[in-house]
Amino acid sequence: MAALRRQTGGVVTETRLETQALSRDFGALRAVQKIDFKLDAGARHALIGPNGAGKTTFVNLLTGVLTPTQGRVLLGGRDITAKAQAERVKLGIARTFQINRLFRGLSVLENVCIAVAERVGAAASMFYPAGRRTDVIAESMHLLETLRLEDQARHRVSELPYGRQRLVELAIAIGLKPGVLLLDEPAAGVPSAESHIILDALERLPEHIAVLIIEHDMDVVFRFARRVTVMVSGAIFAEGTPKEIEANPEVRAVYLGQAGHG
Amino acid sequence: MDFAADFAGIFLGGLAAGTVLFIVSVGLSVTMGLMGFVNLAHGAFAMFGGYVIVLAMNRAHFGFAAALAVGFVATAALSVLLERLLYRRLYRAGELDQVLFTIGLIFIFIAGITIVVGPEGQTLELPPALGGQLNLGFMQYRTYSIFLIVVGFLIVIGIWLVFERTRIGAQIRATVDNRRMAESLGINVDRLFTITFAFGSGMAAIGGGLGAEFLGLDPQYALKYLVYFLIAVSVGGLGSVVGVYYASLLIGVLDFTLKLYLPKGGTIFIYALTILLLLWRPQGLLGRKET
Amino acid sequence: MNVAASPARPAVATPLDHPAARVLIGRHRLRWWETLPWLAAVGLYFAFPAYLGFGTELLVAILFALALDLALGYAGIITLGHAAFFGTGAYTVGLLAFWGIWTEPISSLVLAGVAAGVVGLLSGLVLLRTRGLTLLMLTICTMALLEQAANMAHDYTGGFDGLPSLPIAPVFGVFEFSPLYDNTQYVYALIVLLICFLLVRTLVYSPFGQSLTGIRENLLRMHAVGSPVRRRLVICYTISAALAGIAGGLWAQTNAYVNLSTFDLDRAATVLIVLILGGYGRLYGAFVGAVAYLALEHFLARIYPTAWQLGLGLLLVLIALFARNGILGLGEALWRRYGGKRAAS
Numbered sequence: 001m002a003a004l005r006r007q008t009g010g011v012v013t014e015t016r017l018e019t020q021a022l023s024r025d026f027g028a029l030r031a032v033q034k035i036d037f038k039l040d041a042g043a044r045h046a047l048i049g050p051n052g053a054g055k056t057t058f059v060n061l062l063t064g065v066l067t068p069t070q071g072r073v074l075l076g077g078r079d080i081t082a083k084a085q086a087e088r089v090k091l092g093i094a095r096t097f098q099i100n101r102l103f104r105g106l107s108v109l110e111n112v113c114i115a116v117a118e119r120v121g122a123a124a125s126m127f128y129p130a131g132r133r134t135d136v137i138a139e140s141m142h143l144l145e146t147l148r149l150e151d152q153a154r155h156r157v158s159e160l161p162y163g164r165q166r167l168v169e170l171a172i173a174i175g176l177k178p179g180v181l182l183l184d185e186p187a188a189g190v191p192s193a194e195s196h197i198i199l200d201a202l203e204r205l206p207e208h209i210a211v212l213i214i215e216h217d218m219d220v221v222f223r224f225a226r227r228v229t230v231m232v233s234g235a236i237f238a239e240g241t242p243k244e245i246e247a248n249p250e251v252r253a254v255y256l257g258q259a260g261h262g
Numbered sequence: 263m264d265f266a267a268d269f270a271g272i273f274l275g276g277l278a279a280g281t282v283l284f285i286v287s288v289g290l291s292v293t294m295g296l297m298g299f300v301n302l303a304h305g306a307f308a309m310f311g312g313y314v315i316v317l318a319m320n321r322a323h324f325g326f327a328a329a330l331a332v333g334f335v336a337t338a339a340l341s342v343l344l345e346r347l348l349y350r351r352l353y354r355a356g357e358l359d360q361v362l363f364t365i366g367l368i369f370i371f372i373a374g375i376t377i378v379v380g381p382e383g384q385t386l387e388l389p390p391a392l393g394g395q396l397n398l399g400f401m402q403y404r405t406y407s408i409f410l411i412v413v414g415f416l417i418v419i420g421i422w423l424v425f426e427r428t429r430i431g432a433q434i435r436a437t438v439d440n441r442r443m444a445e446s447l448g449i450n451v452d453r454l455f456t457i458t459f460a461f462g463s464g465m466a467a468i469g470g471g472l473g474a475e476f477l478g479l480d481p482q483y484a485l486k487y488l489v490y491f492l493i494a495v496s497v498g499g500l501g502s503v504v505g506v507y508y509a510s511l512l513i514g515v516l517d518f519t520l521k522l523y524l525p526k527g528g529t530i531f532i533y534a535l536t537i538l539l540l541l542w543r544p545q546g547l548l549g550r551k552e553t
Numbered sequence: 554m555n556v557a558a559s560p561a562r563p564a565v566a567t568p569l570d571h572p573a574a575r576v577l578i579g580r581h582r583l584r585w586w587e588t589l590p591w592l593a594a595v596g597l598y599f600a601f602p603a604y605l606g607f608g609t610e611l612l613v614a615i616l617f618a619l620a621l622d623l624a625l626g627y628a629g630i631i632t633l634g635h636a637a638f639f640g641t642g643a644y645t646v647g648l649l650a651f652w653g654i655w656t657e658p659i660s661s662l663v664l665a666g667v668a669a670g671v672v673g674l675l676s677g678l679v680l681l682r683t684r685g686l687t688l689l690m691l692t693i694c695t696m697a698l699l700e701q702a703a704n705m706a707h708d709y710t711g712g713f714d715g716l717p718s719l720p721i722a723p724v725f726g727v728f729e730f731s732p733l734y735d736n737t738q739y740v741y742a743l744i745v746l747l748i749c750f751l752l753v754r755t756l757v758y759s760p761f762g763q764s765l766t767g768i769r770e771n772l773l774r775m776h777a778v779g780s781p782v783r784r785r786l787v788i789c790y791t792i793s794a795a796l797a798g799i800a801g802g803l804w805a806q807t808n809a810y811v812n813l814s815t816f817d818l819d820r821a822a823t824v825l826i827v828l829i830l831g832g833y834g835r836l837y838g839a840f841v842g843a844v845a846y847l848a849l850e851h852f853l854a855r856i857y858p859t860a861w862q863l864g865l866g867l868l869l870v871l872i873a874l875f876a877r878n879g880i881l882g883l884g885e886a887l888w889r890r891y892g893g894k895r896a897a898s
Contacts, residue, residue, distance in 0.1 A: 063777070089779025101777065103770035109573040114767040115778040117760050123780065126761040129581035133760060134569055137577050141568030153573035176778060300686060351874055357631050357685060359873045362829055365822055366869025373863035489697055489818065496690045530701035533694045540694075541679055544687040 280514020289462015295501020311467020499549025669798020715812025
């Protein structure tokens, strides 16, 4: 926690999250192979690559949903490879999913409250009403205001348009006050008329959070990211600033042209 | 020598009972594997078919084979009707709704049969050719039990051939494996399910008829043996025909042996073994691992 | 009383003044209508003394359904084996009383809860690793296993016939359980239900209860917000089991006998039906469902049992197809459509 606090200044380039020779096999298929990767504090880092390149598998390895076949995951220099998903969340790794995973029958505010209550350690309490934790409710409400979701706070998640639901997905992750935030295609499935909502929200993320974003939409990537890693067939193919990546002829050949973007 | 003969007798009896369990349960396994539908009313189809078969013989004086055929067709037809009208609406519902719905169907079947036929048990008169004893060379044994074992073996081979060698079998295997993929390949999953549902219910009817001679047949049948059908399916593995065959024979033999040597509550071991197996392999003996 | 980052006199409304926040803050408060079931229960005592036997049966059914609601309605644990705990509680009371070891009712009931809770904890630790159909099967098998065990231990449990004529000591040494009049049993059961209900109510409105709802709504998301899901489920399952055990103990005490029916699939299915009929995950669904089910059964089943079974079957099919949230859910939907317009606009 102390390490986290020191970095709120912004420009420090300290590695928050690192992988060393991280690999994962599914049977004979090497979905992720020997990835050495660094995510700096305060990073705005995009991970791109064609479908099936292993991006989501990579995120699942970082969050502990999958265990690696080989290699290590380090958070702030500490080996967390053996830690379960819930423990990694407590250590400050939060994520959003490519397909919404929300508490659909509950109100927007309650969705965020569940995450916040879990973070502040209230969620195990059995003998007082949740409504008495006004600190949790106030913080959740405040978070919704920063995401401009306050007008929908009362609505059931299932009643919201998809773009707004994606924002709730983001709100839950931010409510965990992560040091590292992994966004798996945050704009996926959002109609283009609504996608600016997501982009605005991304741009207003707290500066100190290290953000890794998987994204297909090159407009989003080049607007948001300060660094880009290209993954192809489970391995890192290229890495650099958005300009470098855009100018890289091999990347254009392998990915950009083929995907039909940019 | 006596012991060996005893044991052989128990073993064959268990195989015969297990065969009936298999014939009833195989359809449940395939439909559950295909659609993930928790169909607790499967036993009610077996009961319905059993009644049709027994009544066809006792009241309409059909022959055994003809009665079995009538039972198969009647039950398959009824199941298609129910599938089209009701089951279909609940494919995407939660397990809880499916459980509730099929428990409701069980009650309706029980009440319906009580009203139409009466609450008393029905008895099945075997044709004389199957009623006697058969000389197996090393011992005499009930012809009917041997008949059941052979029929069960032929059925499992038949279904296996259909699964492995025909187009529809390949489609079923692909759908059990990965439903979304199968749909995207253009397999008409709904139609496939109707067909297998009808066939599975028809098989259950045959099982209900073949087993009536020693399991009995009364309106409580649908509930009484439900746990056994479910155990056979979950131990064998959803969607696995051969798995359910092995599981059924295993349960049949175990049940016969235990009931003989531990008449009071020998079935406790079956439940215990089922729990242990499912904890070890939640997908059953030959089931596909969930991904 | 007001908390958090808000200054003493905010120029703008604080986050806690937002209607959504007010809903969450005030959700656990008692409403006037929550006294109705209890008033009705007291009313029954004075108005219909002849029905107190039926009333006691009803109270036990409510408690059992309430126990199931905690596991199934709130945490989303799909089980068809909750009679395992009901039976454990019933046999705990039955064995202690029949063999003259312990007949004091209140402590026996506590022991029934503890015994069932232990069974719930041990089975929950292994079972709750699985989900869906496998979990359903495992709960059924665990129940069947216990039923067979009770059957096998014939010398102690009386096997299929059970243990008749249980001696139950007077409550507080004063109030006797009379086989002719059900006054004592009724009041006793009502107080036990009230205490258990207050516990369940506290739990479901607590942060713990909120996290159970989260697990029901989206298990994977709960993992991803760092929730120790398995531990929460096991705790919930254990409490639910203990309450079901108390219901079973109460059943044994008020009936003064215990038999294998306390363990069987019929009972597990019935409590599920009662809960879903009323509406699960709603706290009062257990009340509404038990009243509806038992009243129908009491007045219809004894006259024409087959018609009752047919009617029940049709009812279940209709609920599964059209009214998945039970009677209370239907009421809520109607309220929203016709009565709630004022509040909405």
